[in-house]
Amino acid sequence: MNAHPPTLEAEPARSEPEGFYVEALARGLSVIRCFDEAHERLTISEVARLTGLSRATARRSLLTLSALGYVATDGKQFWLTPRILSLGHAYLSSTPLPRLLQPVLEEVSAELHESCSASILDGGEIVYIARAATRRVISVGLGVGSRLPAYCTSMGRVLLAALEPEALEAYLAQTPLRPLTPHTLTDPARLRQELERVRRQGYALVDQELELGLRSVAVPVRNARGRVLAAMNVGVQAGRVSREELMERVLPVLRQAADSLVPLLGV
Known part of the structure; x- marks a missing residue:
């Protein structure tokens, strides 16, 4: 969907x-x-x-x-x-990544009582490849196969930050940065700066840029060589979970979960 x-x-x-x-x-x-x-x-x-x-x-x-x-x-x-x-099932059954991610997402969701998802980059969008949902935090239902713009989502920014410079420039040249909410970052120069910060700090926090009332944090999923294979995030209702709580309670759990996947993902 x-x-x-x-x-x-x-x-x-x-x-x-x-x-x-x-x-x-x-x-x-x-x-x-x-x-x-x-x-x-x-x-x-x-x-x-x-x-x-x-x-x-x-x-x-x-x-x-x-x-x-x-x-x-x-x-x-x-x-x-x-x-x-x-x-779509042909992809899911032919690659181990979704199967490896799913139980980890479920553990994170059970511990935090929040929805946890994983995605990959496809063109200018992220595609959900695994998801453990507890409650709807976005007006449109999300599931495996759902697609969202990369530039204004936490998982998208993690994945864009992992691109080679020429690939990122090609993405920015081809992608209209539309304001989906009053908070959406639409200036290419500012987006480049934000992606550089995401690359340095190892996570992305997006606050109501995709949809009002939705706040999320994402981390990269890497293999043993450090290559980013996917991103995983936790999305929350902005009125219920503050940015501070997202950073202090949610981010450490996400990072630990991503680290646990490294030995399983090969080189």
Whole structure:
């Protein structure tokens, strides 16, 4: 479930020779990505508009996905079927990271009585790969597969701070820093400074920049070589947990949990 309106990304740079790039596959994936919480059912024309494809191409893609069982239709509108979940499950079942993180997140959540999550960076967004929730602290429900902007989230800042300088500059050049609340940091120079501070101190605290009333702190999840593989955070209601309590009670538990994962994540 997406927590914000879809922004379909431009095609990634092609590193393979042109003959290895399958346009039909790329178009089919763009059709799948245009469905979300705000677009549960779409007509062919709407899919064409959201993806930038011609109506004929959108129709062929939808009918192919329908024949494969990933999309259903009533003849006018189309929607995703539960079979689409098998695509996400393929990632979760093929990488050990979510399986290793989940019990640790549950331990943190049980100790703090707060929601604890883990994510990775995908383009300009974070993607949740594991989560242990106790109560909803954000207006939109979050779960595995949910995506949020990286620049205004604690986990996103931890992951952005771990990027190589050229990768970070490319991110800042391509990403509009939209003010989601009056507190959102939208100046690129100030964001660079904040990310440098996150890199030095080893954690990120974000106070109501994603959503009013939401406060969170995140730490990096590293392997034995120090490479950042993911980020994990605890999110709280700002009216219930102060910044000071977040730093004094929550951050040490998060850090200890992240340290416990290092021997399990290899090199």
